[in-house]
Amino acid sequence: MRKSTLAPVLLLLGSLALTTSCATDSVPSKADSAPTGGTDRGTDPGGGVDPATIKGLKIVSDNSDDRSCRWAASYPDVPGASSMTDAMKEDVERRLAGFRGEDGSPSAQCADSSGEPGTNGAELNVSFSFLVASGDVLGVRLTTLDRASAGDGLDTRTYWYDGKNEATVSAFEFMTEDSQDAFIAAVQKTLKGKEGADPASLDDTENRTVYLDDMAFNADGALRVDFDRGSIGVPAGGRYTVTLPKATVAPWLSDFGKRVQRRTVRPGAGLDLGAGSTPSATVPTHTADGDDTTDCVEVKCIALTFDDGPATPHTATLLKYLAEYDARVTFFTVGQNVAAHPELVRAEARAGHEIGNHSWNHPDLTRLTPGEIRSQLTRTNAAIKAATGKEPTLFRPPYGAIDGKVRSATTLSPVLWDVDTEDWKHPDASRVAQSVISTVARNEVVLIHDIHPTSVEAVAEILRTLTDRGYHFVTVSHLRATL
Missing domain, CATH: 3.20.20.370 (Glycoside hydrolase/deacetylase)
Incomplete structure (x- = not known):
């Protein structure tokens, strides 16, 4: 072409x-060091990860330049954390399949009812940022923006790898099993003061890991929990953020949660997931x-x-x-x-x-x-x-x-x-x-x-x-x- x-x-x-009117909506605020929508809205909780220091790092990227179906997706492939890479890959491929209509989804943005490419200006963008990459802890946030979806189209999710136990774990596993109810109660108490929020959503024990899929520690050790628009309340309420002080969450943290917190507050010299030497x-x-x-x-x-x-x-x-x-x-x-x-x-x-x-x-x-x-x-x-x-x-x-x-x-x-x-x-x-x-x-x-x-x-x-x-x-x- x-x-x-x-x-x-x-x-x-x-x-x-040339100058034109600038009346376009910005992407809703989200603390993320690699924002999908454009503007830098601050730093990630913990922040400061230099990806150039991660030995053997590969960035998996792909995109489409089709005018009627624009998408770009990228995520990191870190040596020693293959199960985490596989989880991110599965997530990205699922989103792309739905966006492109390859899974038969009726909400596909890139195909009309006849299966021909659509012309609705659809765009899907998946980007990443590192939350922690220190010692035996790796944390990554995937940020997805689907311009044609309902609401603000913004979805965030964190992925965590425990190098000590060689396992990909959910953010909810920052807490010990015995402390999960106390943690949920604290989150619900904070949400009660937020207009449009539905704290009772977190009573659904089967879907708690879905609701609580974006958690990370701030540089001062406080735990930040982010909820996508419409996930635990009416869409008009927007996105919700709950921040629990370090002293509050300290009694509830699992061994992994403590290590994530410590590596966020005091990151070490490098990442060591026990994968052996990975030459650049x-x-x-x-x-x-x-x-x-x-x-x-x-x-x-x-x-x-x-x-x-x-x-x-x-x-x-x-x-x-x-x-x-x-x-x-x-x-x-x-x-x-x-x-x-x-x-x-x-x-x-x-x-x-x-x-x-x-x-x-x-x-x-x-x-x-x-x-x-x-x-x-x-x-x-x-x-x-x-x-x-x-x-x-x-x-x-x-x-x-x-x-x-x-x-x-x-x-x-x-x-x-x-x-x-x-x-x-x-x-x-x-x-x-x-x-x-x-x-x-x-x-x-x-x-x-x-x-x-x-x-x-x-x-x-x-x-x-x-x-x-x-x-x-x-x-x-x-x-x-x-x-």
Whole structure:
């Protein structure tokens, strides 16, 4: 699919500073260090986890660029906590199946009654943040935003791994079995003062773990319990938060609960889940030989661009392919992935590639408030600068969705594309390669994703074939500067 971009974008950058009404609803407040909706609403309980310190961490990411069915999902895969990864994977896949109508759900957002793609502007976004990653305790929050669902569409859930016992446990297991009733009574007492809440919902012993699926400790040791909108009260009541002081919950905590609290308040030097030594992936060390002097007026140039990374091990493999052909490209990176793998972003920059901004967690920016848009881009800029020492000047809006509000919220230059490989739809290396080789023309921008192994595999053929045809591979900024 082609989206003619380069010349129009150049004109827009030079002459248009469009402004529009900013009357869009923001996502309801939720303390989360990786917000799905956009704006940073504070820090997670405990906060301060640097994912780059988790050895062997992989971020599992995927998305769809289908205009009528936009979704993006990511969750962490931490060595030694495979059962927790499996639980998150099952949750994400279940949500995606319902959203896309693959489970026959009548509430599917991406298909109408005939099974054809819908046009209701549906969007599903699943992102993550680390609550604790210290010693033998791992905690992760998944935040899901379903734009087309009832209420605010926001759902949060925490996942916990007990490395001491090598088990995935629920947040409700912070409490000993004997203290659960006292804990519930304390939560209910606090909820009684909140308009629209129904504390009696927690009398349902069979569903308590469902209602209490988002719990974590604050940095001062207090226990915070968050309830999604409509889960224990009328939707109009909004989201509820109950915070119980450290002294109150102390007598009720299980051994695991005590360890979670302690690791939150005083995190250790690193995560040790008893999985043995997990070596980090090898990062390419290729260094660019000076500035690119390619004259795109005299020779044929194209700009390959890669979205959604960095991803391990795929991005490292891609960098090796690019070094073999002295090709320079532009990476549009997702902030939460940059934070997890700054070493890959440094390797990209060291090799002479350009680093662009692709938002923090891949939402449709046109559906956010100006403040949320700025947060998405500013946080990602900061992560890129921390990794490379340099802030980006370009951004690619997720799904290519951009309007005057988005342009007005940032000074970054937007970049779309001319050739879309649609590699998210076709995990076939040969097909992806041919989608570029058979269609690309001089001075065009090509969209690929380095989170897919088949797409990375396709790059080898693209480089080989187009080099033989006399093409030179340059960054977007270099292409713009020489035209």
